[in-house]
Amino acid sequence: MPNVFASKHPLVAHKLSILRDKNTDPQKFRELVKELAVLLTYEATADLALKPKLVETPMGQAKSFEVEDEIGLVPILRAGLGMVEGVWGLLPSAEVWHIGLYRDERTLKPVQYYNKLPVLPRVSICLVLDPMLATGGSATATVDLLKKWGVMNIRFVGLIGAPEGIHTLQTAHPDVPIHLAAIDEKLNEIGYIIPGLGDAGDRQFGTG
Numbered sequence: 594m595p596n597v598f599a600s601k602h603p604l605v606a607h608k609l610s611i612l613r614d615k616n617t618d619p620q621k622f623r624e625l626v627k628e629l630a631v632l633l634t635y636e637a638t639a640d641l642a643l644k645p646k647l648v649e650t651p652m653g654q655a656k657s658f659e660v661e662d663e664i665g666l667v668p669i670l671r672a673g674l675g676m677v678e679g680v681w682g683l684l685p686s687a688e689v690w691h692i693g694l695y696r697d698e699r700t701l702k703p704v705q706y707y708n709k710l711p712v713l714p715r716v717s718i719c720l721v722l723d724p725m726l727a728t729g730g731s732a733t734a735t736v737d738l739l740k741k742w743g744v745m746n747i748r749f750v751g752l753i754g755a756p757e758g759i760h761t762l763q764t765a766h767p768d769v770p771i772h773l774a775a776i777d778e779k780l781n782e783i784g785y786i787i788p789g790l791g792d793a794g795d796r797q798f799g800t801g
């Protein structure tokens with residue numbers, strides 16, 4: 594599938610298997626979400642543009658580089674919150690803009706309850722952070738919002754995607770690369786990813 598990247602890194606596969614395990618407790622689960630978010634963001638940012646700069650080392654001048662773009666991290670509440678800390682460690686000058694969405698249990702459509710985006714963006718690239726891409730409704734609604742806001746360079750960083758959600762996001766926004774730790778089999782009749790890991794929000798926050 595064009596623009597869909599399932600990580601082939603052995604550490605990602607190893608950590609994901611512990612994350613999926615129903616016996617993994619919320620503390621360990623949060624630690625793994627953070628670590629996986631870092632590994633996947635490393636891959637998702639491999640093509641960032643650089644601008645040259647000169648740095649004075651103790652031994653002289655070094656021709657060096659810095660990331661050219663202003664980056665925004667956009668976690669989708671709640672479950673995307675657990676991905677922020679690690680990614681922010683990699684990109685400490687990033688701005689963080691939260692989007693609150695929950696899935697209506699009956700229709701599975703996203704319902705927006707939080708959005709404080711300012712009128713004009715100060716960032717040129719957004720990384721949308723959400724562990725689960727199930728029907729794709731939440732991710733697609735978030736990308737819709739960001740494009741209306743004026744940011745066109747958007748990447749989705751998640752942990753597990755279902756084929757249905759990948760198809761929905763790709764169809765609506767073929768320009769948005771999707772970076773995942775794994776692509777799973779399917780959705781069940783209530784919109785959960787199979788085999789997935791259960792409810793990513795509940796497992797992080799101990800609310801299941």
Ligand code: PRP
Nearest residue numbers: 670671672695696727728729730731794
């Ligand atoms: C989960 C998950 C995604 C969404 C994915 O959030 O974190 O945001 O479902 O499903 P979709 O692809 O079908 O839209 P949920 O609605 O359970 O809210 P929560 O994170 O607050 O628990």
Ligand code: URA
Nearest residue numbers: 727785786791792793
């Ligand atoms: N949201 C989750 O947290 N898990 C799923 O499997 C689907 C949506």
